[in-house]
Amino acid sequence: MREVALAGWALVRAPYLSLRDGLAEAERRLNEADEHELPVGGWRRLRDADTEQARTAAVNDLLAATLAGWQLAEHQGRWRVRLIPELYVDPAELAAVQVLVLLVEAEGWSRLGRCNRAGCERVFLDWTNSGGRRSCRVHRPAPVGRS
Ligand SMILES: [Zn+2]
Numbered sequence: 001m002r003e004v005a006l007a008g009w010a011l012v013r014a015p016y017l018s019l020r021d022g023l024a025e026a027e028r029r030l031n032e033a034d035e036h037e038l039p040v041g042g043w044r045r046l047r048d049a050d051t052e053q054a055r056t057a058a059v060n061d062l063l064a065a066t067l068a069g070w071q072l073a074e075h076q077g078r079w080r081v082r083l084i085p086e087l088y089v090d091p092a093e094l095a096a097v098q099v100l101v102l103l104v105e106a107e108g109w110s111r112l113g114r115c116n117r118a119g120c121e122r123v124f125l126d127w128t129n130s131g132g133r134r135s136c137r138v139h140r141p142a143p144v145g146r147s
Contacts, residue, residue: 011106016127022099023125031122047123052109066094
C-alpha cells in the first residue's frame with residue numbers, strides 16, 4: 001500500500017475570522033447547491049449528508065473536482081502556495097472548499113449545522129470562537145448591544 005502524507009502545516013486555530021469570506025461562500029453554495037452544481041454534485045451531497053463519513057466523501061469529491069494542483073509563487077513579497085483550480089472551476093469555489101477543509105481539520109464536523117428554526121431547511125457554517133451558532137444567516141439572532 002502506498003504511503004500517504006498528511007499536510008505539514010499546523011492546524012488553523014480560533015479565531016477563524018480570516019476564513020470568514022471563504023466560509024460564507026461555502027455556506028452560500030451549500031444553500032444554493034442546485035443553482036451552482038458541479039458535475040459531482042458535491043455541495044448538494046454535503047448539505048444533505050447524514051453522517052460524517054458521507055460529508056467527508058462529498059468534500060473529497062469536491063476537492064477532486066475543483067483542485068488541479070499547487071504552485072509555490074511570490075505574492076506581495078512573500079512565498080505563498082497558489083492553488084490551481086480545474087479549468088471550469090470558479091477560483092472562489094476552490095477557496096470555499098479549501099477553507100471548509102481547514103475548519104473541519106481544526107474543529108471536526110460540528111461546525112456544519114442545520115438551522116434550528118422550525119421549517120427552515122438552510123445549513124450554516126459556524127466560524128464563531130465558541131462554536132455556539134444554532135441558526136442560519138437568515139434566522140441569526142440580532143447581536144446583543146447593537147441595533
Ligand atoms: Zn434558518
